[in-house]
Amino acid sequence: MQNVQFWGETLRLLVELAATAAFALAGIMEAARKRLDAVGVCVVGFLTAFGGGTLRDLLLDQRPFFWVRHVEMLWGVLALCVLAMLFLRHRHFDLTEKAIQWPDAMGLGLFTATGVHQALLLELPALVAVLMGLITGVFGGVLRDVVCNEIPTAFHDHRPYAVCAFAGGWVYVGLWQADAPGWLALIACVTVTAGLRGLALWRNWQLPAWRT
């Protein structure tokens, strides 16, 4: 049993690391496209990787931030930025984007679950908890696009992203209120979020647009 728990923790950690790297890479590539300098690449990388969680902790008034508790993640993203500047070229971007799709989708689910969990621990209402999950998962990318002077992709590319996190968040809330064990809620939230995201990409689902 302890063995199972150990493997569960390790798996969770691996997903978290892969997802953080995927988020940071998405930021780094956006910065490269905008021809930012080395400072810009690093800042946008950090902002994309840690911005959502930091905004959630600000709103929930939680300290210390998770990147203060785990300073090694800051060093890791910094190293990733340097490595990307040395070895990643524009011609690799398409491939990299393909490669990070799955870690990104699973990270969206994991970060959403973390945000919902933290809000539920503070006994906030269900809708607020789901919104906190959404912010954790989605607002890193939003901050990246705002700093890069773009309308956030999450708000206008018509491909479901935040909506998947919204659904996953409600799954987490439902299982929590049904007193399901934490690992089950976590797995269900990640599965639903990443599954919906995968389906949406595969079937090319489109969000409703404003009808003129």
Add this chain to the structure above:
Amino acid sequence: MQNVQFWGETLRLLVELAATAAFALAGIMEAARKRLDAVGVCVVGFLTAFGGGTLRDLLLDQRPFFWVRHVEMLWGVLALCVLAMLFLRHRHFDLTEKAIQWPDAMGLGLFTATGVHQALLLELPALVAVLMGLITGVFGGVLRDVVCNEIPTAFHDHRPYAVCAFAGGWVYVGLWQADAPGWLALIACVTVTAGLRGLALWRNWQLPAWRT
């Protein structure tokens, strides 16, 4: 006397609801103009309606946020977003903008008064209190424009908006320091702010611009 207080409270609540709806609608229409998808419309609607008050509470370190205490307002704005996507069309925008001018102006006054009041309760200096009122009333729209990748209208359309709130805020501070009753300060602040705003729109007042 209790009767008067009851009607006062009811009136205040009505103004607050109308103003929040007006703010949300301004965000929704801006999102529609920018051709955002359903997610973008909802997020920009929320940001415009609740962004200013949330930023004030962040700066003043007040929790829980008012939309956590009144979750029904979150549901209301969500419903408004859905209804707008179903029924509001581009050809209705001019009319809607006319219709929300007064609730928007009164909301500017009411939100300013709320912000000033909260800062004064924390015994902050008068100028800081007025700035907090300004932020409450104006920064929802600023956040909307930043996310929609525009220079904030409040900073460059040369029509007095923040200035009206600034004046109204000082009226509130003055009456507070003269120990006037709370309802009087509130009504005076709303009247001055909304009145100045109405006058400015009617007489087409222009803010001074930079002389080259």
Add this chain to the structure above:
Amino acid sequence: MQNVQFWGETLRLLVELAATAAFALAGIMEAARKRLDAVGVCVVGFLTAFGGGTLRDLLLDQRPFFWVRHVEMLWGVLALCVLAMLFLRHRHFDLTEKAIQWPDAMGLGLFTATGVHQALLLELPALVAVLMGLITGVFGGVLRDVVCNEIPTAFHDHRPYAVCAFAGGWVYVGLWQADAPGWLALIACVTVTAGLRGLALWRNWQLPAWRT
């Protein structure tokens, strides 16, 4: 000895005032270039002067903000905005930019030292402290550019700015951990930051860009 301390304090205050004025002027000129109205000029001036320190205090959960403790600085920046609108013309901008280069560079050093110091007092890790110094020194300008709908200059002009503050921040951390007296760490941080910035401008150093 008391005499020395007195002059040290006075010198520090002078640098702080000159730096705040330099930051505010940079914001005011950017706002003028973007043809903002009087409200926009003031808000962008405030944001540039106080944004970095305020963001740091938000992240470190410190209250009251320094501009609440020193309300006279708010009045000062407000007066500066009014004076600039009355007397500063577009043809003076080149000269003003030259004139504020040194106060800006020294302010970058001083604000960085302040941010690092505050984070170290809270026993945060060294890297986090340096980042807080960076945010204090650099993010006023970042917020200015975001509100003015530009990609932040600090991220794409390829001239070392944040990097100088990064170096200066590590100097402060090193001396602090070596138990050096506070004034020594402060002077060393300001000297290294401002010196590097001056060198970079003089020798026209370029930050590495993304190689395509």
